[in-house]
Amino acid sequence: MEQFTGKIAIIGSGNIGTSLAKGLVKSGYAAAAQITLTRRNIAGLSAYADQGFAVSADNPAAVAAADIVVLCVLPQQLNRLLETLQPVIDPQRHLVISVASGVSCADIRNKLSDALQVVRAMPNTAIAIGQSMTCVATDQADEANVQLVSTMFETVGAVVKINEDLMTAATALCACGIAFFLRAIRAASQGGVEIGFHAEDALKMAVQTAKGAADLLLLMESHPEQEIDKVTSPKGCTIAGLNEMEHNGFSSSLIKGIKLSAVKAGELYKKE
Numbered sequence: 001m002e003q004f005t006g007k008i009a010i011i012g013s014g015n016i017g018t019s020l021a022k023g024l025v026k027s028g029y030a031a032a033a034q035i036t037l038t039r040r041n042i043a044g045l046s047a048y049a050d051q052g053f054a055v056s057a058d059n060p061a062a063v064a065a066a067d068i069v070v071l072c073v074l075p076q077q078l079n080r081l082l083e084t085l086q087p088v089i090d091p092q093r094h095l096v097i098s099v100a101s102g103v104s105c106a107d108i109r110n111k112l113s114d115a116l117q118v119v120r121a122m123p124n125t126a127i128a129i130g131q132s133m134t135c136v137a138t139d140q141a142d143e144a145n146v147q148l149v150s151t152m153f154e155t156v157g158a159v160v161k162i163n164e165d166l167m168t169a170a171t172a173l174c175a176c177g178i179a180f181f182l183r184a185i186r187a188a189s190q191g192g193v194e195i196g197f198h199a200e201d202a203l204k205m206a207v208q209t210a211k212g213a214a215d216l217l218l219l220m221e222s223h224p225e226q227e228i229d230k231v232t233s234p235k236g237c238t239i240a241g242l243n244e245m246e247h248n249g250f251s252s253s254l255i256k257g258i259k260l261s262a263v264k265a266g267e268l269y270k271k272e
């Protein structure tokens with residue numbers, strides 16, 4: 001892995017921002033000393049200061065000293081933040097990366113500078129363990145910068161480059177999606193309790209079963225139905241359970257939920 005030699009400012013260091021910072025250092029992409037983490041109340045970042053990260057409540061100063069600016073605040077917090085960054089943004093120097101859901105590259109340029117290079121990234125919370133599925137998109141940034149952002153996020157999981165108009169869809173499928181799969185695992189464990197297992201055992205069994213299902217697809221590069229066909233013995237118990245779930249709307253409810261999340265993702269940011 002080629003090490004990044006410049007400075008990175010992570011603005012709004014909550015769940016996603018701190019996880020990205022840890023991943024960048026763990027993978028050797030950057031040293032902690034190259035990364036400034038900002039938050040309004042920096043008391044919550046003391047553990048990161050101990051690890052060698054620069055921590056600050058001064059966003060403009062952090063941006064002025066950085067080459068890459070990663071915007072990690074909530075969509076509803078973004079406009080006020082961008083107002084304070086506008087005077088220190090230098091389009092010749094800065095590359096801005098935004099993980100904010102529902103905020104376009106053009107929205108950010110409109111607040112900062114028309115000439116600015118902006119790339120969006122949509123990770124999920126598995127970024128904390130280097131297992132994110134991150135979608136990357138831009139409208140007019142250079143290919144070299146898109147590649148740089150992809151390389152950054154590959155330090156914390158898998159990356160797919162997509163068209164920007166699919167970013168709200170990526171939010172629903174991948175960022176929200178992790179919650180959907182977690183709820184499915186929880187529901188399976190509750191079924192396990194009802195048929196005889198203690199809760200702790202049921203959850204452990206459901207989790208490993210889900211991991212096995214995901215790994216079958218990832219490692220064998222097969223299709224879910226191909227793997228399902230191997231489980232469903234004729235007149236067997238799997239097809240009986242599976243068809244009962246489908247009669248109750250299993251696939252349909254997932255599809256409907258993902259569609260609603262995608263609509264919501266597009267409505268999170270209010271342009272001002």
Ligand SMILES: NC(=O)C1=CN([C@@H]2O[C@H](COP(=O)(O)OP(=O)(O)OC[C@H]3O[C@@H](n4cnc5c(N)ncnc54)[C@H](O)[C@@H]3O)[C@@H](O)[C@H]2O)C=CC1
Binds near residue numbers: 040175
């Ligand atoms: N949580 C998730 O699973 C995902 C979130 N996102 C997006 O990432 C962004 C961040 O999400 P989270 O990390 O979950 O939120 P979070 O609430 O954990 O982190 C945001 C952080 O920004 C800080 N902050 C707010 N305004 C600030 C300001 N003016 N200056 C400095 N710090 C400020 C807050 O104190 C907080 O620590 C959001 O835009 C969200 O849409 C994207 C993908 C997945």
Ligand SMILES: O=C(O)[C@@H]1CCC=N1
Binds near residue numbers: 101171176268
């Ligand atoms: O629920 C949300 O709005 C954020 C964006 C994607 C995941 N969490």
